[in-house]
Every structure is written in structure tokens, then in C-alpha cells.
Amino acid sequence: MKRFAAWTAFLLGSLIFILPLFGMTEFSLSMRRGEYSFDAYASVLADPQFRETFTYSVVMALFTIVFGILLVVPTAYWVRLKMPGLRPVVEFITLMPLVIPAIVIVFGYIRLYNTSSWLPLTGSAMGTNILLMFGYTALALPYMYRAVDTGLRSIDIATLTEAAQSLGAGWTTIFARVILPNVFVAVLSGAFLTFAIVIGEFTLAALLNRPAFGPYLQLVGANKAYEPSALAVISFAITWLCMGLIQIVARLAPKPPAQPH
Amino acid sequence: MSEPFLSIQSVRKSFGATTVVQDFNLDVDKGEFISFLGPSGCGKTTMLRIVAGFEQPSAGRIVVDGKDVTGLKPNQRNIGMVFQAYALFPNMTVAQNIGFGLKVVGRPKAEIDARVAEMLALIKLGEFGARYPYQLSGGQQQRVALARAIAPKPRLLLLDEPLSALDAKVRVSLRDEIRAIQRELGITTIFVTHDQEEAMSMSDRIVVMNAGRADQVGAPFEVYNRPATRFVAGFVGTLNVLDAVVKDPASGAVEIGGVPVALARPVADAKSGDRISLALRPETISMTKEAGRSVAIPCTITAVNFLGSVIRISADANGNSLSFDTFNNPAAPPPTPGDRTTVHFSPADLLVLDA
Numbered sequence: 001m002k003r004f005a006a007w008t009a010f011l012l013g014s015l016i017f018i019l020p021l022f023g024m025t026e027f028s029l030s031m032r033r034g035e036y037s038f039d040a041y042a043s044v045l046a047d048p049q050f051r052e053t054f055t056y057s058v059v060m061a062l063f064t065i066v067f068g069i070l071l072v073v074p075t076a077y078w079v080r081l082k083m084p085g086l087r088p089v090v091e092f093i094t095l096m097p098l099v100i101p102a103i104v105i106v107f108g109y110i111r112l113y114n115t116s117s118w119l120p121l122t123g124s125a126m127g128t129n130i131l132l133m134f135g136y137t138a139l140a141l142p143y144m145y146r147a148v149d150t151g152l153r154s155i156d157i158a159t160l161t162e163a164a165q166s167l168g169a170g171w172t173t174i175f176a177r178v179i180l181p182n183v184f185v186a187v188l189s190g191a192f193l194t195f196a197i198v199i200g201e202f203t204l205a206a207l208l209n210r211p212a213f214g215p216y217l218q219l220v221g222a223n224k225a226y227e228p229s230a231l232a233v234i235s236f237a238i239t240w241l242c243m244g245l246i247q248i249v250a251r252l253a254p255k256p257p258a259q260p261h
Numbered sequence: 262m263s264e265p266f267l268s269i270q271s272v273r274k275s276f277g278a279t280t281v282v283q284d285f286n287l288d289v290d291k292g293e294f295i296s297f298l299g300p301s302g303c304g305k306t307t308m309l310r311i312v313a314g315f316e317q318p319s320a321g322r323i324v325v326d327g328k329d330v331t332g333l334k335p336n337q338r339n340i341g342m343v344f345q346a347y348a349l350f351p352n353m354t355v356a357q358n359i360g361f362g363l364k365v366v367g368r369p370k371a372e373i374d375a376r377v378a379e380m381l382a383l384i385k386l387g388e389f390g391a392r393y394p395y396q397l398s399g400g401q402q403q404r405v406a407l408a409r410a411i412a413p414k415p416r417l418l419l420l421d422e423p424l425s426a427l428d429a430k431v432r433v434s435l436r437d438e439i440r441a442i443q444r445e446l447g448i449t450t451i452f453v454t455h456d457q458e459e460a461m462s463m464s465d466r467i468v469v470m471n472a473g474r475a476d477q478v479g480a481p482f483e484v485y486n487r488p489a490t491r492f493v494a495g496f497v498g499t500l501n502v503l504d505a506v507v508k509d510p511a512s513g514a515v516e517i518g519g520v521p522v523a524l525a526r527p528v529a530d531a532k533s534g535d536r537i538s539l540a541l542r543p544e545t546i547s548m549t550k551e552a553g554r555s556v557a558i559p560c561t562i563t564a565v566n567f568l569g570s571v572i573r574i575s576a577d578a579n580g581n582s583l584s585f586d587t588f589n590n591p592a593a594p595p596p597t598p599g600d601r602t603t604v605h606f607s608p609a610d611l612l613v614l615d616a
Contacts, residue, residue: 155351156346156348159344159346159348160348160350162313162315162335162342162344162348163342163344163348163349163350163406163409164350164361164365165314165315165334165335165336166313166335166336166340166341166342166410166419167336167341167361167362167365167409167410167413168336168339168362168365168366168413169336169361169365170336173365177361178350178352181352182350182351182352184352
């Protein structure tokens with residue numbers, strides 16, 4: 001009986017998740033009357049605005065990932081190594097983007113960095129791009145920090161650091177050759193999550209008026225019938241690809257040696 | 262007299278209000294194998310970390326080969342270290358781990374490869390260069406850690422309880438291996454351990470530490486047979502502590518459980534009638550009268566532990582608990598609890614314990 005109830009719950013949950021996806025995919029293939037086709041996908045892929053916005057978002061995602069790694073990995077490492085007492089404070093700070101809506105963040109940015117401010121980042125396209133990257137980094141911070149912190153927890157960073165120091169290594173060598181390679185999978189997990197967040201992000205890009213993929217999704221959704229479904233399926237596919245890649249790289253990670261008993 | 266290779270001078274280390282190392286002085290000659298021996302929390306690892314540069318002393322200085330290194334960072338000291346937790350880099354192969362220190366200082370690849378091959382041969386893991394640490398046993402990992410530490414030819418080798426995480430058999434074989442490698446390379450070594458057997462079997466000299474101080478520094482034979490303090494006597498080896506009454510301090514006459522005993526020396530700082538504690542190693546006691554063992558004390562056997570080649574016997578001698586060993590003899594079964602017997606020892610083996 002228990003088993004039956006569990007299976008029923010599982011199937012019900014699966015239906016709730018799968019049915020809308022199925023409906024959306026089926027609708028995206030129904031552009032040609034009376035038969036299934038990839039016309040909606042062809043239309044989307046042929047749209048130069050799709051390519052431009054998608055490329056823009058991919059480039060922004062890559063910059064966000066690089067900046068996020070440079071910000072988060074040394075911070076998480078240093079906090080674990082030298083200031084473990086500060087961990088709850090840093091964790092709290094990294095959780096802030098989850099409770100502060102993106103719209104609040106972007107209005108704060110616009111107010112702080114407008115053309116009449118002391119740092120007029122919104123005065124140029126490059127400045128706004130940089131501001132958008134900071135915003136994306138903030139949005140991805142909870143995921144990136146947790147992924148990296150979990151990776152650091154799985155190795156004895158204090159002893160590895162001291163072992164490297166006793167062998168003559170300085171901080172740059174320790175970080176680049178010992179710490180980073182051992183949390184590489186965790187960093188990649190954070191990177192893929194960041195990528196997935198940036199690709200679909202709407203609020204920051206729309207309010208900073210940048211040509212990103214999120215606002216393009218909204219624009220197509222407001223004006224066309226089948227293409228929005230095709231775009232949504234593409235977005236889902238990208239996200240799932242990211243998740244799949246996390247799983248694959250996790251298997252390629254350096255395995256921690258057996259711990260002393 | 263030649264200059265010591267390593268000189269630890271008046272080192273003190275405090276964490277807040279707690280002082281973990283105080284007034285620590287030690288001179289170590291080149292090629293010596295020194296053990297810091299003591300219970301948990303005695304400051305031995307802190308002292309080692311100060312030598313390594315991972316901790317800064319609150320006072321005092323560290324001099325290596327005539328040069329004050331107290332202010333130098335760990336990566337500037339050229340001191341190799343082996344950790345209890347192995348600390349091999351999981352992302353690198355055994356060969357890459359061993360070559361890490363040489364790569365860091367920019368040695369040519371050919372030189373690194375040759376040195377790695379030499380080290381692998383030294384630790385008898387020649388075929389394991391391409392393996393990763395997770396593919397090795399604990400003992401193999403620790404041998405790789407040792408090879409990694411000595412590959413860059415450090416001036417000093419520090420071993421922080423490197424055998425503690427290994428099982429008994431591997432510990433014994435690895436400690437012999439470490440000592441043999443140390444002798445072969447002639448590298449000055451400090452070994453931290455809480456295991457007296459390890460310290461005594463490996464060291465040229467032992468530093469017995471207690472509450473942040475070096476209670477005694479000496480060769481294993483000297484520390485075991487002539488402990489300087491009550492702590493050293495109790496910590497190093499098994500000890501029988503006997504209550505005695507001083508009869509004549511000047512001549513060293515005392516009474517143990519009613520039996521008069523003439524110590525080989527006067528009892529300092531005591532007067533007639535004082536109660537003092539005397540210590541006796543188990544191996545200096547026998548149930549048969551042997552040459553020189555002139556003191557005979559009757560006692561009752563309370564426990565017999567058969568340990569294989571050795572039998573450990575506990576007995577009560579007029580309120581004094583005694584523990585001593587006898588070799589297993591298949592032709593003569595050991596006594597049983599409740600048996601009355603007489604134990605013999607030499608008054609020269611009695612140690613008068615300090616406070």
C-alpha cells in the first residue's frame with residue numbers, strides 16, 4: 001500500500017512537471033497546419049535578433065563566470081583558511097540576492113551609477129555592460145558561493161596549503177596549482193548555474209536597456225505565437241545541458257585520497 | 262665546540278591568555294634525529310609549527326645554520342614537512358606530488374624527472390609514479406609525502422606525528438624506513454610523537470615536553486633510565502611508584518612496606534620520618550633472586566596477563582602495587598592470582614622522584 005502511494009505521488013508529480021513541457025513542445029512543433037514541423041525553431045534561429053541577443057548573453061555569462069570565480073573562490077578560501085569565524089556573516093551576505101528582488105538591485109544601481117553620479121557607469125554602453133555583469137554576479141552569488149564552499153569543505157585546505165608552503169610555494173602558486181584544481185568541479189557547477197541564470201535573466205537587462213536574451217524572449221512572446229514556445233524549449237534545453245555537464249565533470253573530478261583513520 | 266645546526270632560543274608562544282610553549286631552548290646538531298615527545302596539548306606540535314614558520318613565536322628566535330629565520334615565511338625557510346594527514350595533492354600524480362617542490366623553484370624538467378625517479382626508488386614505490394593518491398594505501402601515501410618533503414633537499418625535515426594514522430604493523434615498518442632514509446641522507450630531523458616507543462626506537466635524542474616546557478632532553482637510554490622529573494618518569498615507560506619512609510636521609514636508608522632498603526645515594530631535601538615516593542621500572546623486578554638484586558619484598562599476586570612472549574604480573578606488596586614482566590617459559594607455568602611470592606630488585610634501580 002505504501003509502495004502504491006509512493007508511486008502515485010511520483011507519477012502525479014511527474015505529470016505536473018512533464019505535461020506543461022509536453023504541451024509547450026507539442027505547440028512549438030505545430031506551426032505548420034496539420035503536421036509537426038520545426039518551422040518555429042527555424043524562424044527563431046533565422047532571426048538575427050535571436051543570434052545577437054543570445055551571443056550577447058553568452059558573452060555576458062562568460063564574463064560573469066570569470067568575475068564570479070575571481071571574486072568567490074579566493075574569498076571562500078580565505079574565509080575558510082584564516083577567518084572561519086566570519087563564515088556565517090559571509091554566508092548571510094551571499095544569501096542577500098535571494099531575498100532582495102532583482103528590480104530593487106537594478107533601481108539601486110541606476111540611482112547610484114547614473115550619469116550625474118560620481119561613477120556614471122550608465123553613461124556608456126560599456127559602463128552599463130560592466131554594471132550588468134556586477135548585477136548578474138550578485139544574482140548568481142548564492143549558487144556560486146555555496147558550490148565553491150562545498151568543494152572547499154571536501155578537501156583539507158589548511159593542511160594542503162601548509163604542505164605547499166613548506167615546499168616553497170607562494171600564495172599564487174598555492175591558489176592556482178593546489179586549491180583551484182581541487183575545487184574545479186565545484187567551480188564548474190557554480191559556473192553552469194551562473195550561465196543558466198544569466199541566459200534567462202530579464203529584469204536587470206531590460207531595465208538597464210541592454211540587448212540580452214531575456215528581454216528578447218519577452219519581446220517575441222508578446223508578438224508571436226509559436227516562436228515563444230520554441231524559444232522556451234531552447235532555453236530549457238540549454239539549462240538541462242548545463243545540468244548534464246555538471247554531472248559529467250563531477251565524474252572527472254580528482255578524487256580525494258582516503259582519509260587517515 | 263661546533264655551532265648547532267638548529268638553535269631554538271627562549272621560545273614562548275601564547276594564544277591570548279594561554280601560554281602553550283614557554284622558555285623552550287634546544288640546540289640540534291646537523292644530521293641529528295630529535296623527537297618531541299609528550300601528551301596531547303603539551304605544545305610539541307606548536308613548537309614544530311614555530312620551527313616550520315606556520316606560527317610566529319611570542320618571544321624567542323629560531324636559528325638555522327647560523328641564520329635567524331624567525332621572521333621568514335614558511336616558503337622561504339627550505340624546511341620540509343610531513344603531516345599526520347599525509348596532505349598529498351589529490352589532483353596530482355605521485356610523481357607530480359614529489360616533483361612539486363622542485364617545480365615551484367623552477368628546476369629544469371630533466372632534473373625534476375631524475376630526482377623524482379631517485380625518490381621513488383628510495384621509498385620503494387618505483388612503479389607508482391603515475392598513480393593518484395586515492396589509489397594508494399595510507400602507508401604508501403605517507404612514504405610519498407616523505408619523498409615529496411625531501412625531494413627539494415631541505416635543510417631540516419619536520420615530521421608531525423606521521424605514523425599516528427597508520428595501523429600497528431605499517432607503523433613499525435615505516436618508522437624503520439624513515440630512520441633508515443634519514444640516516445642515509447643525513448638530514449637533520451625533528452619528529453613529533455606522543456608514542457614513547459616510536460620516540461625511543463628512532464631518536465638520537467628525545468625532548469620530553471610537559472605543559473609547554475622541555476622537562477628533559479637526552480638520549481633515549483638516559484631519559485628512560487634517569488628521568489629528570491616525576492612527569493618524565495611517569496610518561497616514559499611503565500613505572501611502579503612505591504611509598505617509602507626515610508630512616509636516615511644522609512645514608513639513604515629507607516623502609517618500603519616494612520622492609521629496610523639502603524639506597525645507593527643520600528635522600529636530598531628529606532628528614533627522618535618523611536614519606537617519599539620511589540620509582541621502579543618493571544624490568545628491574547624479578548621473582549627469582551639475581552645478582553645485585555638484594556632487596557626482597559614479599560607480595561601477593563593480584564593479576565597475571567599473558568602477552569605471548571612476555572607475561573605481565575601485578576602484585577600487592579604491603580599496600581604498594583607492583584607490576585613486572587617475566588618471559589614466557591613453556592616448562593614453568595606462570596603464577597596465579599592469590600599466590601604468595603617474593604620479588605627482588607636492586608636498590609640502585611630505585612629512582613627518587615622529584616615533585
